Amino acid sequence: MTGLIVMFTFIAVILVAFMSIVQRSLPDAIILFMGVGLGAVVLFFVFQAPDVALTEAVIGAGISALIFLMALKHLGEER
Amino acid sequence: MMIESLFDYFNQGYVIQSLVDTGSMILFFIGFFGLLTQRHIIKIFMSISVMEIAVFLFFIGNIFDVKFTAPILGDGHDAFVSMNDPIPHAMILTAIVIGMAVFALGVSFAIEYYKLTGKTNINDISEMGER
Amino acid sequence: MNFKRDIPSRTYSGFALSALFILTIFNILLESGVSKTQRAGDALLALSGKEGVANAVTSVVVYFRGFDTLGEIAVLFIAALGIGLMLHGDRRTEHEESNYILQKASKLLFPMIMLFGVYVMVYGHLSPGGGFQGGVIIASGILLLLISDGSFEVPHAVISVLETFAGISYVLIGLIGLLVLDKFLGNFLPNDVAQMGRLFSGGIIPLVYIVVGIKVGSEMSMIVQNLIQRSDDD
Numbered sequence: 265m266t267g268l269i270v271m272f273t274f275i276a277v278i279l280v281a282f283m284s285i286v287q288r289s290l291p292d293a294i295i296l297f298m299g300v301g302l303g304a305v306v307l308f309f310v311f312q313a314p315d316v317a318l319t320e321a322v323i324g325a326g327i328s329a330l331i332f333l334m335a336l337k338h339l340g341e342e343r
Numbered sequence: 344m345m346i347e348s349l350f351d352y353f354n355q356g357y358v359i360q361s362l363v364d365t366g367s368m369i370l371f372f373i374g375f376f377g378l379l380t381q382r383h384i385i386k387i388f389m390s391i392s393v394m395e396i397a398v399f400l401f402f403i404g405n406i407f408d409v410k411f412t413a414p415i416l417g418d419g420h421d422a423f424v425s426m427n428d429p430i431p432h433a434m435i436l437t438a439i440v441i442g443m444a445v446f447a448l449g450v451s452f453a454i455e456y457y458k459l460t461g462k463t464n465i466n467d468i469s470e471m472g473e474r
Numbered sequence: 475m476n477f478k479r480d481i482p483s484r485t486y487s488g489f490a491l492s493a494l495f496i497l498t499i500f501n502i503l504l505e506s507g508v509s510k511t512q513r514a515g516d517a518l519l520a521l522s523g524k525e526g527v528a529n530a531v532t533s534v535v536v537y538f539r540g541f542d543t544l545g546e547i548a549v550l551f552i553a554a555l556g557i558g559l560m561l562h563g564d565r566r567t568e569h570e571e572s573n574y575i576l577q578k579a580s581k582l583l584f585p586m587i588m589l590f591g592v593y594v595m596v597y598g599h600l601s602p603g604g605g606f607q608g609g610v611i612i613a614s615g616i617l618l619l620l621i622s623d624g625s626f627e628v629p630h631a632v633i634s635v636l637e638t639f640a641g642i643s644y645v646l647i648g649l650i651g652l653l654v655l656d657k658f659l660g661n662f663l664p665n666d667v668a669q670m671g672r673l674f675s676g677g678i679i680p681l682v683y684i685v686v687g688i689k690v691g692s693e694m695s696m697i698v699q700n701l702i703q704r705s706d707d708d
Contacts, residue, residue, distance in 0.1 A: 265350050265353075265354065266353075266354060266359070266409055267350075267352075267353025267354050267355075267358055267359050267362065268349075268350065268353050270359060270362055270363065270366075270404075271353070271362055271366075274362065274363075274366035274370075277366075277370065278366065278369055278370055278373065281370055281373050281374070281393050282373050284389070284393075285373065285374075285376070285377035285381065285386070285389070285390060285393070290383070290385065290386070293386065293389065294389070297389055297392070297393070300393060300396060301396070304396050304399070304400060307400060307403075307404070308400075308403060311403050311404055311407045312407065312411055312412055312413045312427050313403050313413065313427065313432050313435075314413050314415065314602035315432055315436060315529075315531045315532075315602045315603070315604065315607075316399070316403060316432050316435050316436060316439070317602075318594075318602050318603060318607050319436050319439050319440070319606060319607055320396075320399070320439055322607050322610045322611055322614070323439055323440065323443050323606075323610055324396065324439065324443075326610065326614050327443060327610055327613065327614060327617075327694065327698075328392065328443050328446065330614075330617060330698075331446070331447050331450055331697075331698075331701060332385065332389070332450070334698075334701045334702055335385060335450045335451075335453065335454055335701070336385065338454050338457070338458075339385070339453070339454065339457050339463060357502075358502060361498070361501040361502045362498070362502075364501055365494065365497055365498040365501050366498075368494065368497075369491070369494050369495075369498075372490065372491075372494065376490075413602075414519065414529070414530035414531055415528060415529050415530065415531075415601065415602060416528040416529075416670065416671070417528060417600070417601070417671070422523065423519040423520065423522060423523050423530060426519055426530065427515075428514070428515030429515055429518065429519065429522070429530040429531045429533075429534045430514055430515045430518060430534060431515075432531045432534075433531055433534040433535045433539060436531070436535060436606065437535075437542065437543070437546050440546060440550065440606050440690075441546060441549050441550070444549060444550050444553035444554070445553060447553060447557060447697055447701070448553045448556050448557055450701075451556070451557045451560050451561050451700075451701070452560070454560075454561065455560050455561070
């Protein structure tokens with residue numbers, strides 16, 4: 265059961281990462297990057313590593329993407 | 344019966360390990376592709392971050408086996424027996440925090456450069472080819 | 475010569491991705507005969523039971539590899555210093571009115587987020603969590619307040635005093651351990667195995683993690699404030 269969950273989550277993470285990189289509008293790319301972080305949190309949880317999952321959830325999907333969005337506001341590109 | 348054997352096949356050690364190996368390698372190369380082809384500097388930083396996530400998944404996934412559990416006592420566990428390895432967890436924790444800090448510094452560099460010259464396209468940032 | 479970067483065509487990436495997909499199947503077939511080697515964490519798990527701390531990852535981060543955590547805090551400090559130096563320009567003079575829903579909801583959510591952050595920080599040695607996670611949660615609560623309220627400023631003097639106090643006390647705890655036990659960051663407070671699972675267990679480990687959490691939280695708050703409240707028009 266864990267092997268199937270790992271495979272499907274990996275496929276989802278790879279697709280979301282590819283979509284995030286080839287996007288043209290930057291705020292959409294950042295939201296999809298948050299999706300990559302959340303997929304990584306699910307994978308860390310399945311790999312029985314709760315500390316790493318909590319850290320990645322708070323930092324990768326919480327603060328890192330928000331720093332991106334604040335930088336976009338100063339670069340004048342939030343369309 | 345068919346579903347049971349499918350679940351049991353995918354729970355074997357070497358199958359999960361090879362899935363994790365190739366999955367994280369594919370994610371790493373997707374990030375690498377973004378690093379090489381994208382032109383906006385924020386997109387380049389995002390690709391580097393995707394590459395870092397791939398490395399973390401590779402680390403944590405390669406020590407995983409189905410019979411291990413999380414390295415925390417409680418809920419009936421009384422001793423540290425047949426638990427997951429805590430050393431890579433500690434290393435990846437440190438690496439996640441440092442990756443975020445370095446990434447924030449790089450973004451502030453990009454903001455300052457934009458305030459100075461108004462360029463975000465990495466083709467125009469290189470000042471060697473200007474006439 | 476032309477130093478511009480060329481953009482490769484999409485067919486190259488298609489070839490690369492399909493080659494990697496074929497590599498997946500080869501990898502599954504080839505790895506069926508490999509056995510796992512010995513793990514490095516078995517000895518450490520056996521040692522961690524003697525410290526009286528229920529979370530093995532916390533004892534590895536704070537006690538067995540405590541010096542690396544000191545180096546990581548130094549790296550965070552350098553990054554926050556660099557961001558503060560570059561972006562510490564002018565403050566924003568006019569305050570935009572944020573959305574009505576955002577204003578009312580953030581007043582309700584902010585105490586919950588701070589309480590959750592303090593809980594995760596203090597219970598780091600009993601359940602998943604610790605100083606880094608709790609500090610970043612507190613910083614995200616302050617970010618919520620900075621977004622919703624236009625006239626809120628993080629008090630600079632209080633934050634700098636907190637940060638220096640936390641940084642100095644980490645090294646002081648290590649030096650006291652050096653004096654008492656001949657070991658930098660030695661465990662000099664009582665840590666019985668019988669107390670495992672209670673709040674006051676594990677000696678200096680929860681103390682050090684709370685200090686780390688205070689430092690990380692205040693640094694991230696300053697980073698977040700520098701990134702937001704910079705004026706847009708020079």
